[in-house]
Amino acid sequence: MIPIDAEAVQAMLDALKDRDVYLHLESTTGAYAAHYDSSRHPSSAFVRNAVIRYERGVISGTGPYRVGLKMAHGWVYCEGLTHYEETETERLLLAGHNREGKLAVALQLSPTPF
């Protein structure tokens, strides 16, 4: 993955709108968060291969980036994105890595299941 090129990501968001796409959305502090720092509350969540359709998708910010997907009955939101996979042509893989390079958040969209 390479640092996000917002224009390239925006083009993919536009290409994937108004059709059924598979969503992977993930956020995690890491399971060891409280082991290393007892003041932290470990938390994580993921949704994998939920089918969504959005009418408007926007990448925003100057890095780390945010993405919002507006759907008929709600929103998908993701903050803290830093990298994208530049070799993908059909799918959009976005990740947010923390200072140690660990994954903190991910937002992925694909026309076919992950």
Added chain:
Amino acid sequence: MEKRVLAVFPHPDDESFGASGTLAMYAASGAEVAYACLTLGQMGRNMGFPPFANRETLPECRRKELEASCRAIGIRDLRLLGFMDKTIEFEDPELLDARIGAVVRDVQPELVITFYPGYAVHPDHDACGAAVVRVIGRMPRGERPAVHCIAFSHGCERVLGNPDVLRDVRPYLKQKFASIRAHRSQFYVPGVSDGDGRVTRELEERFGTERFWTYRFD
């Protein structure tokens, strides 16, 4: 003094710390004070101290808190624009501008208070201020209301200079503290949320001045 004032903020409680004294001053002077609030702050993390709300009850809690805050300040015209919290920067700018523009045309304010785009920390704040500035900027120069902006990003004075509007709101701290207390799911401010309601010298110093930058359109 201006007779019609419009505040435009994205979240219930955005008015409290930065502008409630000023808005109370205008209301007390007999001005019509309107407030367009873009969202219900429904994605907030604060659920009360200790928590009494949940993700599904929070929007209604915050709507009631906002109404109580407006009563405390003297705002009788509250407009909820129905956008989703955290999404203002992703919305179609034309849709945002149309909704805010309709309120501006209806209220015909002589003064608009909002966030300074780019210097207001939260993406919703920046996007709200940017939309207001677009809407007012499109009006003919002679018809534009003054726009007073709240800025608080680190180092904003280095770029914007010092705020040109420094308002002593000590006479309106009772209303300001009632506004802060109204947002009870969001704020717990020692000396304001608890205590005997007395306005101490320390509280006066901390909350007695509100600062705004007049937006320069050209």
